[in-house]
Amino acid sequence: MSKDIRIKKGLNINLIGAAEQTTSKAVLSNVYALNLDDFHGITPKMLVKEGAEVKAGEPLFFNKNKEDMLFVSPVSGELVEIVRGARRKILTLKILADKTQEYVSHKILDVEEADAEGIRSFLLQSGGWTFIKQRPYDIIANPEVTPKAIFVSGYTTAPLAADSDYVLNGKEAELQAAITALGKLTPGKVHVSVSSASNSPLENLNGIELHKVSGPHPAGLVGTQINKIDPINKGEVAWTVAPQDLIIIGELLLTGKFNAERTIALAGSVVKAPKYYTTKIGAEISTFLYGSGVNQDKFRLINGDVLTGSKTHPEGYLGFYNNTVTAIPEGDDYEFFGWNKPIFNKISSTRALTFSWMQPNKKYDLDTNTNGEHRAFVVTGRYEDVFPLDIYPLQLLKACMVKDLDEMEQLGLYEVAPEDFSLTEFICISKQPHQQIIREGLDLLHQEIG
Amino acid sequence: MKEKLHQIKEKYKGKKMAPAFNAIHTFLYMPNETTHSGSHVRAADDLKRTMNTVIMALVPCLLFGIFNAGYQHYSAINGFPSEFSLMEHFITWDNFWLGAITVLPIVVVSYGVGLAIEFLFAVIKGHEVEEGYLVTGMLVPLIVPVDTPLWMLAVAVAFGVVIGKEVFGGTGMNILNPALTIRAFLFFAYPTWMSGDKVWVHGAKEGLTQAGTADAISGETVLGYLAQGNNDFSYSLSDMFYGFIPGSVGETSTLLILLGGLFLVFSKIASWRIMLSAVIGSLAMGLIFNGIVAAEWIPEYSKFYGLMSFEYWQHLLVGGLAFGIVFMATDPVTGSQTNRGKWIYGFLIGFMSVMIRVFNPGYPEGVFLAILLMNVFAPTIDHYVVRGNIKRRMKRLKTATIYPKVSGEVEELKTETV
Numbered sequence: 001m002s003k004d005i006r007i008k009k010g011l012n013i014n015l016i017g018a019a020e021q022t023t024s025k026a027v028l029s030n031v032y033a034l035n036l037d038d039f040h041g042i043t044p045k046m047l048v049k050e051g052a053e054v055k056a057g058e059p060l061f062f063n064k065n066k067e068d069m070l071f072v073s074p075v076s077g078e079l080v081e082i083v084r085g086a087r088r089k090i091l092t093l094k095i096l097a098d099k100t101q102e103y104v105s106h107k108i109l110d111v112e113e114a115d116a117e118g119i120r121s122f123l124l125q126s127g128g129w130t131f132i133k134q135r136p137y138d139i140i141a142n143p144e145v146t147p148k149a150i151f152v153s154g155y156t157t158a159p160l161a162a163d164s165d166y167v168l169n170g171k172e173a174e175l176q177a178a179i180t181a182l183g184k185l186t187p188g189k190v191h192v193s194v195s196s197a198s199n200s201p202l203e204n205l206n207g208i209e210l211h212k213v214s215g216p217h218p219a220g221l222v223g224t225q226i227n228k229i230d231p232i233n234k235g236e237v238a239w240t241v242a243p244q245d246l247i248i249i250g251e252l253l254l255t256g257k258f259n260a261e262r263t264i265a266l267a268g269s270v271v272k273a274p275k276y277y278t279t280k281i282g283a284e285i286s287t288f289l290y291g292s293g294v295n296q297d298k299f300r301l302i303n304g305d306v307l308t309g310s311k312t313h314p315e316g317y318l319g320f321y322n323n324t325v326t327a328i329p330e331g332d333d334y335e336f337f338g339w340n341k342p343i344f345n346k347i348s349s350t351r352a353l354t355f356s357w358m359q360p361n362k363k364y365d366l367d368t369n370t371n372g373e374h375r376a377f378v379v380t381g382r383y384e385d386v387f388p389l390d391i392y393p394l395q396l397l398k399a400c401m402v403k404d405l406d407e408m409e410q411l412g413l414y415e416v417a418p419e420d421f422s423l424t425e426f427i428c429i430s431k432q433p434h435q436q437i438i439r440e441g442l443d444l445l446h447q448e449i450g
Numbered sequence: 451m452k453e454k455l456h457q458i459k460e461k462y463k464g465k466k467m468a469p470a471f472n473a474i475h476t477f478l479y480m481p482n483e484t485t486h487s488g489s490h491v492r493a494a495d496d497l498k499r500t501m502n503t504v505i506m507a508l509v510p511c512l513l514f515g516i517f518n519a520g521y522q523h524y525s526a527i528n529g530f531p532s533e534f535s536l537m538e539h540f541i542t543w544d545n546f547w548l549g550a551i552t553v554l555p556i557v558v559v560s561y562g563v564g565l566a567i568e569f570l571f572a573v574i575k576g577h578e579v580e581e582g583y584l585v586t587g588m589l590v591p592l593i594v595p596v597d598t599p600l601w602m603l604a605v606a607v608a609f610g611v612v613i614g615k616e617v618f619g620g621t622g623m624n625i626l627n628p629a630l631t632i633r634a635f636l637f638f639a640y641p642t643w644m645s646g647d648k649v650w651v652h653g654a655k656e657g658l659t660q661a662g663t664a665d666a667i668s669g670e671t672v673l674g675y676l677a678q679g680n681n682d683f684s685y686s687l688s689d690m691f692y693g694f695i696p697g698s699v700g701e702t703s704t705l706l707i708l709l710g711g712l713f714l715v716f717s718k719i720a721s722w723r724i725m726l727s728a729v730i731g732s733l734a735m736g737l738i739f740n741g742i743v744a745a746e747w748i749p750e751y752s753k754f755y756g757l758m759s760f761e762y763w764q765h766l767l768v769g770g771l772a773f774g775i776v777f778m779a780t781d782p783v784t785g786s787q788t789n790r791g792k793w794i795y796g797f798l799i800g801f802m803s804v805m806i807r808v809f810n811p812g813y814p815e816g817v818f819l820a821i822l823l824m825n826v827f828a829p830t831i832d833h834y835v836v837r838g839n840i841k842r843r844m845k846r847l848k849t850a851t852i853y854p855k856v857s858g859e860v861e862e863l864k865t866e867t868v
Contacts, residue, residue: 013491146853159491187853233843233850306490328491331484334452338480339498346494351717352503354494368484372496373476375580376622379500380787381721394787395836410840418488425489429500430622435488 004196005228007215009388011423013159013347014363015306015328019265021166023276026291032075032282033317034060034093037310039071039130040439041139041446044090052079057104057127057258060093066143072127074260074281076102092317095282106256111181119181128252130320131245132182135226135238137446138417138439147239149188149230152179154202154243155195155213157220158305162265162323164243165194166276168201174250175243176205181253182241183207193225202243218388223420227389232415244323262323266292268306269365270299270327279318285325286314294327300368302326307422308435331369339372346371349382349427375430383424391415393424397434400441405448408441418442452479469572473579501584503719507710508588508777514706515699516553519596520545522696523652530684540694552652553699556591559600563607564590571616582621582628582783583611589629589777592700593770593818594636595649602643606635626825627784630818637813645813647674650696671697672768673807676756677814690767701773704766711776720780723789724796728775729766731800736762739808757808765804774817775800784825788835795831799824 036044043064048054054077059070073079075097083092106126109118120143123129134141141147154164168175183190189209194200196212203210211229218224222240232238241249244262251259260281267274272293279288285301302309303319306326310319318325341353347364348354356362383393391412399407418435425434455475462468475481476498485492521540525531531539564583572579590607610632615624637644647670648654672685672695685695693703701707714720739758742748748755766772779785779799786795799820806816 015491144855146855148851148853188851231846233847235847235852236850237853300484300490302490308488309490311486311490326490332482334456334479334482336452336479339476339496340502343494348494350495350500350503350719352495352499352719353717354499356494366491368490369480370483370485370492370496371480371494372492372498373481373483373578375497375578376620378497378582378622378783379719380782380785381723381789381792382718384789390839390842392788392836392839395832410843411836412839412843422489426491427493427495429495429497431492431496433487 003209003211003229005193005211005213005215005219005225007213007219007224007228007388009385010157010216010218011347011349011386011427012157012216012360013307013366013426014361015159015269016363016365017267017269017271017274017326017328018160019162019267020273020275021163023263023278024288024291026277026279026283026288028097029280029283029287030097031080031284031317032073032077032095032097032280033284034071034074034282035317035319036090036092038320039140041137041443042071044071046082046090048079050079050082053077054079054095055102055104056260057106059127061090063140068121068124069129069140069143070125070127071130072104072258074258103257103259106252108256109181109253111177111184111253114181114184116184119184122253123181123249126252126256127258128249131241131249133240135223135232135240135417136414137442138419139446141239142237145237147186147188147237148232150182150186150190150239150241151222151226151229152190152192152202152241152243152246153213153220153222153225154200155193155220157215157217158307158324159217160265160267160324160326161305162244162263162276164202165198165200167263167265167323168243168247170201171247171250172201172204174247174254175202176250177253178241178246178250179205180207181249182239186239191225191229193222193229195220215388218386218420218423221419223415223417224388227391227415231390231412234409234414236414242321242323245321264288264318264323264325266325266327268299268302268327270294270296270329281318281320283318285312285316285318289314289325289327296329298330299327300330302328306366307426308419329365329367331367333369335369349385370431372429372431374432377430377432379429382427382429386423386427389415389420393421396441397421397432397437400437400444403441403444405445408445409449413438413441413445455479456482466573466576469576469578470569473569473572497581498584500719501581503717504585504714504777505588507713508585508592508700510706511592511700511703511710511773512553512557512588514693514703515592515596516549517541517545518693518702519549519552519652519699520547521694522596522650523548526651526654534694548652552596553591555600556594556596556598556603556699557588559603560590560607561587563604564611567608567611567616571620575620577620580621582615586611586629586632590632593629593633593698593773595644596652596699597649597654598636598643602636602640606632606639609635622783624783625829626822627778627781630778630822630825633818634822637818641813645674650698671695671814673757673814676760677753678756687764687767690764695768697768698770698773701770704772707772707776711772714776714780720776721782721785721792721796723792724780724785724799725775727793727796728779728800728803731797731802732765732771732775732804733762733800734797735801735804736760736765739804754808757814765807769807769815770817771800771803771807774803774821778818778821779824784828786828786831786835788832790838791828791831791835794835795824795828798827 044061063069077097081094132141192208193211196214277288396411421434614628614631715722802820
C-alpha cells in the first residue's frame with residue numbers, strides 16, 4: 001500500500017556540477033580516518049591503543065554512556081594516530097590500511113528467524129548500530145528504547161546530493177535483509193519513501209510502508225516525511241536510517257562482515273568531471289577528488305551536501321554518514337554595491353531586484369559568500385514559504401535562542417533535526433545560523449530532559 | 451580602493467570605532483564574509499537589500515511630496531488653477547524648487563540625527579550598525595507636515611530612536627514602530643504644529659502674506675474639513691486619488707502609494723496579508739458608519755456627522771490611511787509575525803483607523819494611533835495563533851505510543867525489591 005505525500009512549500013536549489021551517473025573505483029587510500037565529530041553526543045572510550053593492529057569491523061572504541069555500543073574500524077590496518085584536541089578530547093582516529101584487507105567474521109544471523117534481542121545485540125556488537133539515528137535529538141539511537149516507527153527516505157532533493165535511486169541499484173538483497181531485521185526492532189511500521197517520479201530499488205521490498213513523495217526540497221528530508229506521515233510526540237522515539245547505510249547493515253547481516261564500501265557522489269562546480277565513486281568510509285578525499293580534477297585552487301570542500309555538510313579539505317576524510325562530497329568556489333571577496341545591484345547569478349526567495357524567480361530551472365554557480373551580514377531577526381513570513389513542517393520556524397528558533405525549554409517542547413523541537421532548518425538558513429535575510437541554533441537547542445533539551 | 455579598505459578593516463578589527471567604519475564599508479562593498487557553520491551557500495538577499503527595496507517604493511512618494519509642497523503653496527496664494535494640467539501646474543521648476551528647499555532639509559535632519567544615534571549605540575554596544583533606520587529615516591519626512599520645524603524633528607527623532615528602538619535592543623527588538631513613535635511624539639508634544647489648518651501648506655504657519663493678497667494663506671486637509679462638518683471642500687475624487695491635496699509630505703498620493711504597495715507585494719518584501727486585511731478592515735468600519743448615517747441614528751448637527759457620512763471607500767483616499775497600511779502596518783518587526791496573525795492584525799488596524807478618525811475630537815486622523823495600538827497587541831495575537839499550533843500538538847500527544855525501555859523494567863523491579 002502506498003500513501004502519497006505531496007510537498008508544496010520548499011525551494012529547489014539547482015546548482016552546476018551534478019554528478020554524472022557513471023561510477024569509477026576510487027584509488028585506494030593509504031590512511032582511513034574516523035572523525036569523532038560525526039558521532040554527535042558520543043563520549044568515546046578507546047578499546048585499542050595507538051599502534052595496535054585492527055581488522056575491518058574490529059571495535060575501536062565504545063560509547064561511555066552505553067557500553068555495549070561499539071564503533072568499529074572501516075578497514076584493517078594499524079591504528080597509527082589518535083588525534084586529540086583541547087582537554088585531550090579525541091578528534092580523529094587514523095588507520096594505516098593493510099594491502100590485503102582482513103575482516104572480523106561475525107556469526108551470520110538468519111534475519112527471518114532471529115528475534116529482536118538477537119538483532120539488537122548483533123548490531124551493537126558489529127558496529128551496524130551506529131548507522132541508526134533517532135529523533136528526538138538527532139543522535140545515534142538509544143538501544144534501550146523501542147521506537148514507534150522507523151523512517152527511511154529514498155528520495156533525494158538536496159542540492160547535488162547523491163541520487164539514492166542510483167547508488168542503491170542492485171543492492172536489493174542487502175536492503176531487504178536490513179529492513180527485515182530493523183522491522184523486528186519496532187512494533188510499529190518501517191516507513192520507506194521514494195520519489196514518485198522514478199523507480200527506486202526500495203519500492204519492491206517486503207515489510208515496509210511505502211510512500212511516494214513529490215515536491216521541492218526539503219521533501220526528501222526524512223524530517224519532512226516524519227512530520228507528514230506520523231509526527232513525533234513528546235516521549236516518543238522514531239529511528240531514521242539513511243538508505244546507503246542500510247546496505248552496510250544488510251551486508252553485515254548476510255555475510256557477517258563489516259564492509260565499509262559505499263558509492264559516493266563527487267559534485268560541485270569546481271569539480272572538472274563530477275561523477276560517482278566507490279570508496280570506503282573514512283577514505284582520504286584526495287583519492288577521488290583529483291581523479292576528477294578541480295578547475296581552481298581556492299575552493300570549499302564539503303563533506304556532504306552544500307546545505308548540511310561539514311567543511312573539510314582535500315587531505316580530509318570521507319565522513320561516516322556522508323555519501324556526497326561537494327566542491328564549490330569560496331566567496332571571500334568584496335562586491336561593489338552588492339546590496340543594491342540587480343542580481344541575476346544568485347538564488348533568492350524574493351523578487352527584490354533578484355531575478356532567480358524568472359528562471360526556476362536555471363542552474364547556478366553559488367559560492368560560500370554569505371551575501372550579507374549577520375543581523376537580528378527582522379523579516380517575517382519568509383521561512384514559512386520553504387518550511388513544510390507543521391511547526392512555526394521563527395518562533396521555535398527564538399525559543400531555542402532564549403533557552404525556553406517549555407516553549408521548545410511545545411513548539412515541536414522533538415520533531416526536528418538541524419537539517420530541517422537548512423533551507424530556512426539558506427534563505428535567511430538576517431543570515432542567522434539556524435542549524436547551529438537548533439543543534440544547541442536539541443542538546444540543551446537532551447541534557448535537561450533526557 | 452577595495453584592497454585599501456580591506457586593509458583598514460583588518461587593522462582596526464576589534465577596535466571601538468570598527469562598527470562605524472564597517473557600516474560605511476559594507477555600504478560600498480558587500481563584505482567578504484563566508485559561511486562557517488550550517489548551510490555553505492546562502493541566498494542573495496540580505497537586510498540591506500530588503501530595506502533598499504522599501505526605500506525604492508517610497509521614492510515616488512517623496513518626489514510627489516516635493517512637487518505637491520510647491521503646488522499647494524502657490525495654489526494657496528494664487529488660487530487653484532481652474533484648468534489643471536499636470537505639466538503646466540504641477541511638475542514645474544517653481545514647485546520643485548520650493549518643495550526641495552522645504553522637504554529635503556527634513557530628510558537630511560531625519561537621516562542625520564537618526565543615523566548618528568544608531569552609529570553611537572553601535573559603537574557603545576560594540577555591534578554592527580543595523581539597517582533598520584534606513585527605512586525609518588525615509589518614512590519620517592513623509593508623515594510630518596511640511597513646515598515642521600527642524601529642531602522639533604530632531605528632538606522627536608532622537609526620542610523615537612532611543613526610546614522607541616535602542617532601549618529594547620535595537621533593530622529587530624523594538625515593540626513600537628520607530629517612525630510612528632516619532633510621529634506620535636511630535637503630535638503629543640507640539641500639537642499646535644501638527645494639526646489645524648495652518649500646518650499643511652508651506653508658509654501658512656508664519657502667516658506669510660504675499661503681495662496682492664489680503665489673507666494669510668491656509669490649507670485644511672480633507673479630513674479637517676469633514677471633522678468640522680464642512681462638506682464643501684473643492685477637491686475632487688481624482689484630486690484625492692492622485693494626491694493634489696494638502697496633507698503630510700508623502701501621504702497624499704494614493705496612486706503612488708498603491709504602486710509602491712504593489713511593488714512591495716510583488717517583490718515579496720511586505721506582507722500582502724496585512725495590506726489586504728487592513729483595507730478590508732477600513733472598508734468594514736466605513737460601511738458601519740455609513741450604515742449608521744443611513745439609518746438616521748445620528749442627527750445631522752452631530753459633530754461626527756461629517757466624517758460618518760463620508761463615503762466608506764473614500765477613507766482610503768484621504769489622510770494617511772493608505773500610506774500607513776502599505777508602509778507602516780507592514781513593518782515586520784512590530785507587526786504580527788504569524789501568517790494567520792497578520793490577517794487579524796491588519797484587519798484591526800484598518801478598522802481602528804477609521805474609528806479613531808471619526809471619533810477623535812482633536813485631530814481627525816487615526817492611522818498612526820491605530821498602528822501603534824496594534825503594535826502593542828501584535829505579540830498577543832501571535833501568542834494565540836501559536837497556541838493553536840501547540841494545542842494541535844497536545845491533542846496528538848494523547849495518542850502517543852511510548853514503549854517502555856527495553857531494560858527499564860528490570861531496573862524498576864530492582865528498586866521495588868530493595
